Amino acid sequence: MTASRREIRTVLVANRGEIAVRVIRACRELGLRTVAVCSEADRHALHAELADVAVVLGPPEPAASYLRGDLILDAAARTGADAVHPGYGFLAENAGFAEACAGAGLVFIGPSAGVIRTMGEKTAARAVMEKAGVPVVPGAGLPEPEPDGAFAAAAVHAVCDQVGYPLMVKAAFGGGGKGMRLVGDRAQVVAACEAAAREARGAFGDGTVYVERFIERPRHIEFQVFGDGFGNAVHLFERECSIQRRHQKIIEETPSPALDTTLRAAMGEAAVAAARAVGYEGAGTVEFLVDPEGHFYFLEMNTRLQVEHPITELVTGQDLVRAQIQVAGGMPLPWRQEDLTARGHAIECRVYAEDPEDGFMPSLGRLLLLREPSGPGVRVDSGVRQGDEVSLYYDPMIAKLSVLAPDRAAAIARMEAALRAYPILGVTTNIEYLLAVLARPEFAAGHLHTGFLDEHLPRWRSARADDAGIALLAAGAAESGGRHRGGATAGGGGLPVAADGTGASPWDRLGRYRHPGLG
Amino acid sequence: MQLKFRDESGDHALVVRPESDAWLVTLDDATAAVTVTAAGDGAWLVTGPDGRRRRAWVVARRDERLVFCDGRVHRLRRPDPVHADAASTDGGEGPDLYARMPGRVVRLLVAPGVEVAVGQPLVIMESMKMETELTAACGGVVDRVAVAEGQIVAQGDLLVAISPPSNE
Numbered sequence: 258m259t260a261s262r263r264e265i266r267t268v269l270v271a272n273r274g275e276i277a278v279r280v281i282r283a284c285r286e287l288g289l290r291t292v293a294v295c296s297e298a299d300r301h302a303l304h305a306e307l308a309d310v311a312v313v314l315g316p317p318e319p320a321a322s323y324l325r326g327d328l329i330l331d332a333a334a335r336t337g338a339d340a341v342h343p344g345y346g347f348l349a350e351n352a353g354f355a356e357a358c359a360g361a362g363l364v365f366i367g368p369s370a371g372v373i374r375t376m377g378e379k380t381a382a383r384a385v386m387e388k389a390g391v392p393v394v395p396g397a398g399l400p401e402p403e404p405d406g407a408f409a410a411a412a413v414h415a416v417c418d419q420v421g422y423p424l425m426v427k428a429a430f431g432g433g434g435k436g437m438r439l440v441g442d443r444a445q446v447v448a449a450c451e452a453a454a455r456e457a458r459g460a461f462g463d464g465t466v467y468v469e470r471f472i473e474r475p476r477h478i479e480f481q482v483f484g485d486g487f488g489n490a491v492h493l494f495e496r497e498c499s500i501q502r503r504h505q506k507i508i509e510e511t512p513s514p515a516l517d518t519t520l521r522a523a524m525g526e527a528a529v530a531a532a533r534a535v536g537y538e539g540a541g542t543v544e545f546l547v548d549p550e551g552h553f554y555f556l557e558m559n560t561r562l563q564v565e566h567p568i569t570e571l572v573t574g575q576d577l578v579r580a581q582i583q584v585a586g587g588m589p590l591p592w593r594q595e596d597l598t599a600r601g602h603a604i605e606c607r608v609y610a611e612d613p614e615d616g617f618m619p620s621l622g623r624l625l626l627l628r629e630p631s632g633p634g635v636r637v638d639s640g641v642r643q644g645d646e647v648s649l650y651y652d653p654m655i656a657k658l659s660v661l662a663p664d665r666a667a668a669i670a671r672m673e674a675a676l677r678a679y680p681i682l683g684v685t686t687n688i689e690y691l692l693a694v695l696a697r698p699e700f701a702a703g704h705l706h707t708g709f710l711d712e713h714l715p716r717w718r719s720a721r722a723d724d725a726g727i728a729l730l731a732a733g734a735a736e737s738g739g740r741h742r743g744g745a746t747a748g749g750g751g752l753p754v755a756a757d758g759t760g761a762s763p764w765d766r767l768g769r770y771r772h773p774g775l776g
Numbered sequence: 777m778q779l780k781f782r783d784e785s786g787d788h789a790l791v792v793r794p795e796s797d798a799w800l801v802t803l804d805d806a807t808a809a810v811t812v813t814a815a816g817d818g819a820w821l822v823t824g825p826d827g828r829r830r831r832a833w834v835v836a837r838r839d840e841r842l843v844f845c846d847g848r849v850h851r852l853r854r855p856d857p858v859h860a861d862a863a864s865t866d867g868g869e870g871p872d873l874y875a876r877m878p879g880r881v882v883r884l885l886v887a888p889g890v891e892v893a894v895g896q897p898l899v900i901m902e903s904m905k906m907e908t909e910l911t912a913a914c915g916g917v918v919d920r921v922a923v924a925e926g927q928i929v930a931q932g933d934l935l936v937a938i939s940p941p942s943n944e
Contacts, residue, residue, distance in 0.1 A: 435906065452900075455882070456907050503906070618877055619904055621931075625842065626818055626835040649878050649904060680818075680833040680844035692847045721848040724830075725783055726803060728843040728850035731820040731832035733779055733790040734799040734812035736841070736854075 261486075262587040263364050265340045266290060269333045270308065271354075272344030273323060274640030275656060276562070277304035280342045283578035292336045294329055296322035298648060303640050310336050317650045323347045326354040330361050340364035340585060342578075346652065349561040350377050350432070366585040368484075368560045372535045376558040379429050380467050386555045389534035391527045394546060394554040396420055396469030398429075402454060406464070410447045417446050420468050426450050428457030429465035432559070434504025436460060439471060472554065474706040475546040477501065478513050479559075480528035481569045483580060484537035485590040492525045492532075493569050493577075494599045498544075499705040500694060502617055507687065508694060509565040510604040511572055514665065514703025515547060524553055529594075531558060540566070540581050549706075564657065567638055568603035571661040602668040603661045606676065606691045610653040613690035613717055619653040622646070625683030630675040634661040647684050655681065665703070669695055689719055781841065782853040871914050871938040875929045879903030884925055886936065890918045898936050899923075916940045 269292040270280045281291045281304060293308030298317035305311040312332035314322040322328075326348055333341060341358050343349040349367065352374035358365040367373070376382045383393045397420055400412045417424060417440075426449050428436030436457030438449035450466055458464035481493040497513035498506045516524070528543040535558075542563045544556040566577050580591055610620045627643040639656035647653055658675055662668035673695055676688050694700060697713050706712075721728075779790045791802040793809070800809035811823045815831065822830045832845040843850040883900040886892060897909045898918075919937040923929055 452907065456902075459902060615876070616908070618908075621877065625837060626833055626844070628817065628819075628833065653904070677847045678831075679847075682833065682835045682842040682844055682849065683837070685849065689847050689849070719848060721850055722785065724845045724848055725785060725850065727822050727830045727832055727845050728852065729781055729783070729788050729790065729803055730801045730810050730812055730822050731845070732781060732834050732841040732843055732850075732852050733792050733801045733803070734814070734820055734822075735834035736779055737777055737792040737794070737799055 263339075263585070265364055265582065265586045267292060267336065267338045268340045268342055268366070268582070269294065269329070269336065269338035269363075270304070270342050270344065271323070271329050272342075272347055272349075273299055273302060273304055273651065274654070275638045276344040276346075276564075276640070278307060278640050279638055280344060280578055281307050283576065283582065284342075286576075287579060287582060289582070292332065292338050294323070294332050296650070298646075298650060302645070303642055312336060317648065319347065319650065326351070326357055329354075330357060330363070333361065333363055338363065340366055340582070342366040342582070343561065345561045345564055350559070352377060364585050366539065366581050368535075368537055368539050368541065372537060373560045375535060376541075376560050377430055379427060379431070379557055382558055383555070385534055386531055389530050391531050391534075391555045392553060394469045394472060394556065396424075396467060398467045399450060402451070402464070406451055406455060408447050408450050408454075413447050413450055414443055417443065417468055420470050422446075423471040423473075425469045425471050426453040426466050427469060428453060428461060428463075429467055430461045430463045431457050432461075432557075434501070436464075436466065437504055440468075472546050472548050474708060475499075475548055476513070476515055476705060477506070477544065477556070477707050478515065478524070478547050478553070479542045479544040479563070480525060481563070481566070481577070482528050482532040482537065482541050482543055483577075483584070483590060483592075484532050484539065484541070485584045486538055486587060487589050488533075488536075489590045489593075490529050490532040490537060491590060491592055491594045491597060492528045492543075493573050493575065493597055495521065495524065496563075496565055496568060497705060498565065499707050500700075500709055501707050502613075502710050506565065507607050507609070508604065508691065509568055510602065510665075510668070511568045512599060512602065514705070515551075520551055520553075527553070527555070531555065539584050540577050564607070564654075565605050567636055567657060567659045568605045571603040571634075571636065571659060572599040572601055573597060574600070601661050601663050602665045603659060604668045604672050605657055605659040606672060607657055607687075608655045608679065608681070608691070609687045610647040610655055610684040611687055612685045613687050614719060617687070619649070620647070620685035621649055621653075622684045624655070624681060626680060627682075628678075628680050629656070630658070630678040632675070634671055635675050636660070655684075655686065666701070669701065689721070690714070690717060693717060780855050782855050783850060787855065871912070871916050871940050872934060873898055873910055873912070873936040873938065875901065875931055875933045875935055876910075877903050877931050879908075879929060881923050881925055881927045881929060881935070882907060884921055884923070886918050886921065888918050888920055892916060892918060892938065901929075910935065912938065914938075914940065 267290040268284045270277045284291045291308040293305045293311040295305040296317045314328045348354040352370040355365045356370040402408045426438040436453045438453045440446045440449045453466045454464035477498045484490040496511045498509045500508035531543045542559040545553045547553045611617045629637045636659040660671040662671045777792045781788045793800045798813045802809045813821045815821045818833045839854045841852040879901045882902045892912045893915050896912045899910045916938040922934045
């Protein structure tokens, strides 16, 4: 296979939030012009302001903006873009969009539409992997449901009894835990298939579901792979992603505490074989389940840049987005397998606007105060600033906090210190919860599996009462005014007041709240 | 200056006095005042009796004061005598079921007149593309279903009204 050079001068970034910011920065370093697209709600978002040009697509709903491939291609034509980077989510794994880009003469920075289609259909992907000799989890497809969404119980039972219980119902075109159900026994299986199909139809536009045997206490370990148009394929080691809530990863690390040299080599080879089996071009991820005995099974291949790519960049010292753009431009991979090494230990925590005390429900509102941690080995990938709004339209992830340290214990300590120095006020976040996970002795011991949070932190509650005195003392001083070190008064320190549109100045408000008869 | 704050443990009284470049704050019945210094950037340094300093960030939102300290967030309220009756708007305490966040009603699992038990699923909601089952906080009889399947609801909207069992 030979690739032809395709000149890229202007990249349209078909995404929002931190990943759009990440891609725009990489483009800038490569000397490329950038075009952002945004919804009306994101007109003043960080990614829209950072790009050289921003095009407003439409109303806030993703279906009316970030998922409108036609409007995005139109924006590319109007701004003279010659390549499209899809980020992750939205249209990143939409084969039709990749095809439309190619049809419009644009370089799609990702694998071919054919590969996206094959890997996006989980059942087809399983078949390809089995053929390539990559181990897969035992499972089967389900018959079509009736038009009203009901499944024929007998047909479902016939398939599922064969696979065995407990089993997982999964969306054939899914990802990110949506359209997924764990079924303990045959009595629940039909209802679970219907619920998963309904959720899948809503989230992915296709309600096809299939079933897989449930592997108990598995680890979720994925390999970063990279291929080019010259038939080269390499892996950039693994990421352990076992810490998940509601099937969404919240803490990832590399290297995995579970892999020794032999298992890492075997899984790395399988991952590269998977990439070669489909002639993979660009960045991709091969996900495996690893059971407690060290058997590994192909789970799925993600044909995009992963959310958690920063930890791979930290340990390998490579820039994956830069390499994506170069490969898409028809250049060979910048590395051979033997060039790639990993140093130290990296951890990423996903900081979400959500309430761990209330079923991880998203917490919406304005980021009234936001300070990001810094220091050696600390990286923050954020798409928001203080004053921005966390809205119901988009994923409530605020940022990804990643650290690199010489070893795992040092990385955990560095992450804990960084989380404690990451004040976010205005929405509820999972920061204290992340700290509670890192503090578990089982985490320190590296005994991770995908049920870790349910097992070790069920019904978790904040321990904020421990610091209640500190909070009251600080609030008391803040209320009393802006007396600063050196004796300056109002204006230096003081109490920032929410810019919630009510218009009162901070000092008017303080007056109003002052206790009657005092002061 | 005297202040009152309310947190999860109840009401607290503070006395705050200026002292050169800091504030001396006395909390409730404490005998000694604690030194609190503005560190700029919205941060405050609270120096404990052992000399150890803790850093806290404070921001105001209406009658609330939000404080971040070592990864934990505290919500304090300035008790407001005028609006004392306009208590919590969460509505999460009684038997009635409210929407905890904006979303779409996917499916109604109960009808008026039906007897429900604690934990029984009442409504399937979809928010941020995730389906969530909302369950009964306590047993009772469904009085009224206030929404229809497919309806978009706002946070705090009543979904299902429930009367507690009458023989109490």
